[in-house]
Amino acid sequence: MTDTAAEHIAVTNFRRYLRVKTVHPEPDYVGAEALLREFGRDLGLEAQVHNVVPGKPIVILTWRGTHGKSLKSLVLNSHIDVVPVFREFWTQDPFAANKVNGRIYARGAQDMKCVGIQYLEAIRVLKLQRGYMPKRDIHVMFVPDEEIGGHDGMEKFIHTPEWTALNAGLVLDEGLGNPENAYKVYHGERAPWWIKVSVKGETGHGSQFIENTPGPKLQRVMAKFLAFRDEQEAQLKAGVHADGRPFSLGDVTTVNLTMLSGGVQWNVIPNQLDMGFDIRISPRMPLAKFRALLDAWCASEEGVSYEFIQLTPCNFVTPLDNNPWWHALQATAKARGVALDPTVFPAATDSRYVRRARVPALGISPMRNTPVLLHCHDEYLDESMFLEGLEFYTALLPRLDEVVDPTAEDPKLWTLEC
Numbered sequence: 001m002t003d004t005a006a007e008h009i010a011v012t013n014f015r016r017y018l019r020v021k022t023v024h025p026e027p028d029y030v031g032a033e034a035l036l037r038e039f040g041r042d043l044g045l046e047a048q049v050h051n052v053v054p055g056k057p058i059v060i061l062t063w064r065g066t067h068g069k070s071l072k073s074l075v076l077n078s079h080i081d082v083v084p085v086f087r088e089f090w091t092q093d094p095f096a097a098n099k100v101n102g103r104i105y106a107r108g109a110q111d112m113k114c115v116g117i118q119y120l121e122a123i124r125v126l127k128l129q130r131g132y133m134p135k136r137d138i139h140v141m142f143v144p145d146e147e148i149g150g151h152d153g154m155e156k157f158i159h160t161p162e163w164t165a166l167n168a169g170l171v172l173d174e175g176l177g178n179p180e181n182a183y184k185v186y187h188g189e190r191a192p193w194w195i196k197v198s199v200k201g202e203t204g205h206g207s208q209f210i211e212n213t214p215g216p217k218l219q220r221v222m223a224k225f226l227a228f229r230d231e232q233e234a235q236l237k238a239g240v241h242a243d244g245r246p247f248s249l250g251d252v253t254t255v256n257l258t259m260l261s262g263g264v265q266w267n268v269i270p271n272q273l274d275m276g277f278d279i280r281i282s283p284r285m286p287l288a289k290f291r292a293l294l295d296a297w298c299a300s301e302e303g304v305s306y307e308f309i310q311l312t313p314c315n316f317v318t319p320l321d322n323n324p325w326w327h328a329l330q331a332t333a334k335a336r337g338v339a340l341d342p343t344v345f346p347a348a349t350d351s352r353y354v355r356r357a358r359v360p361a362l363g364i365s366p367m368r369n370t371p372v373l374l375h376c377h378d379e380y381l382d383e384s385m386f387l388e389g390l391e392f393y394t395a396l397l398p399r400l401d402e403v404v405d406p407t408a409e410d411p412k413l414w415t416l417e418c
C-alpha cells in the first residue's frame with residue numbers, strides 16, 4: 001500500500017503542487033502554470049494567465065458569481081514561488097512532499113502552497129459537492145516572485161487593466177503559522193526605512209583634544225536612536241491592546257544600527273563618520289511623527305544630516321473597526337470555535353501593494369498550534385492542520401459572499417493611511 005491510498009484529494013493535490021520546484025533562483029513557473037490550469041479545469045473554473053513580465057505568470061482561476069460585476073469580487077491570493085533550501089540540513093527531500101507520521105515535509109508546505117490549495121479545494125467542496133452558487137465572482141490568484149519582493153508580480157500587476165477588471169472588494173493573502181491556539185490575521189505591515197546618518201566635524205591629529213570632532217557627536221546622536229529603541233522594546237514587553245492581547249512585533253517600531261563607517265588612518269581624526277539604521281515603523285507610529293523625531297535627533301548636533309537609502313513614503317492599513325469583511329471572518333472563526341489574533345505583520349508581503357491600491361487585504365494562513373517553519377529547514381505542515389484550514393475556507397467563503405459591499409462613501413472603511 002502506498003501512502004497516497006485513501007488519501008484526501010486535497011492532500012494529494014497539495015503534495016503534487018509541492019513537488020513542482022518553484023524555488024528561487026530559477027522557479028519552475030511553467031510547471032506550476034500547467035498544474036494550476038489542470039486544477040482549474042477539474043473544478044470548472046475559468047482560467048486567465050497574465051505575463052506582466054515574460055516568464056512570470058499570474059494565474060487567475062475564476063468561479064463566476066450569479067451577480068457578476070454588480071458586486072465586488074473576492075480575490076484569494078497566494079504566491080507560487082518558494083525560498084531556497086540548504087539540502088544538507090533537511091532530513092527529507094524538500095521537493096518530494098513525503099508524509100511522515102502525518103507531517104507533510106516540503107519547501108512551501110507553510111509558505112504558502114497550503115493556502116493556495118485550500119482555496120481551490122474549498123471551491124471543490126462548495127461547488128461540486130454542495131452545489132453552492134456564489135453571488136460575487138471569486139478569483140483564486142497565484143502570483144510569482146513574492147519571495148524576492150514581488151516587483152515583477154503583484155507590484156506591477158496592480159497597475160494593469162486586468163487587475164482593475166477584477167473589481168476586487170477584498171484580497172485574502174498570506175499570514176503566518178502560530179504556535180498558540182489561534183489564527184493570526186494581519187491587517188497591516190510595518191514601513192521599512194533605511195537611513196544613512198552622516199556626522200561631520202573638525203579633523204586633526206589623533207593625539208590632541210580637538211573640539212567638535214565627529215566621534216563624540218556620533219555617539220550622542222546614536223544614543224538618541226538607541227534610547228528610542230529601548231523605549232520601543234519596553235513597549236513590546238509591557239504593551240497590551242484594549243482587548244487585553246499583548247503587543248507583538250508589528251505593534252512597535254524597531255531601530256537597529258546596521259552599518260558604521262569612516263576614518264582614513266589610525267592617527268587622523270576623520271572629518272566624517274557615517275552610521276546606518278534599519279528602521280521598521282509600526283502603523284501605530286504615524287510616519288510624519290517619526291520623521292519629526294528623526295529631524296530633531298539629527299538637528300541636536302551641528303553638522304549632522306541624514307539621507308534615505310530606502311523610503312516607504314506612505315503606509316496603509318486595512319481597518320478592522322466597522323469592516324464587514326473582518327466581521328465575516330470573525331463570525332466564521334467563532335462558529336468553528338477558533339480564536340483569531342489580529343495584528344500587524346512584522347515584515348512585508350504582497351498585501352502592501354494591494355493596500356496601496358486602496359483595496360482591503362487581510363493576511364491569514366490558518367495554522368494554529370503549529371511551529372512557524374517558513375524559510376526553515378524541514379518545513380512541514382500536519383495533514384490534519386491542512387485539512388482544518390480547508391474546512392475554515394469552506395465555511396468562510398459563503399460568509400464573505402453574503403457581505404453587503406461597503407459603499408465608497410467612507411474610504412476610511414477601506415484603507416487608512418498612516
Ligand SMILES: [Zn+2]
Nearest residue numbers: 079111112174
Ligand atoms: Zn510567503
